[in-house]
Amino acid sequence: MLPAGVGFAGILFGVIRMFGTYQQSNIRIEIAASAEQIAQSLTRLENLRRWMQPQQIYGVTAGTLKAPLTVGQSFKSAVGLSASLKLEFGRIEHQVELLAPNGIRFLLSGGIDGFHEWQWGDGWVQSRLEGVSLLPLSLGQTLSLTRLQQYLSQSTGV
DSSP: OOOTTOOHHHHHHHHHHTTOEEEEEEEEEEOSSOHHHHHHHHHBHHHHHHHSTTEEEEOOOSSOSSSBOOTTOEEEEEEBSSTTSBOGGGOEEEEEEEEETTEEEEEEEESOEEEEEEEEETTEEEEEEEEEESSOHHHHHHHHHHHHHHHHHHHHTO
């Protein structure tokens, strides 16, 4: 008999997550943008939504999409075609742990249990991702950096 409020899919998801592997990846790229433009892209949900596609952001705990993220604030993201068709293992909760003028660190839970740290300056951005997951983290991180780079090049006209 299943515990109250827990469906078979929830239990199956929990069992599958136990088999994830610890992964770490650190990538730094050059980007044709100022430190301020990169900061705006990484610390405002409105901008995150624009370049993180096909990941969708939802479940924002506080603030608005236009306001900068704050320490303790959280949101969820998932891969899917619509809000109702998200891949269960791809749901990730992001909680802002650290926020600095040139960096942000998210604690991750769900599809990835770990952290994602971003640092930036004029013309560069670095992403450090560590966690336990069934998802291929370095592939996702590379795609994410590519989307950010494309978004910023379109935004800055370079």
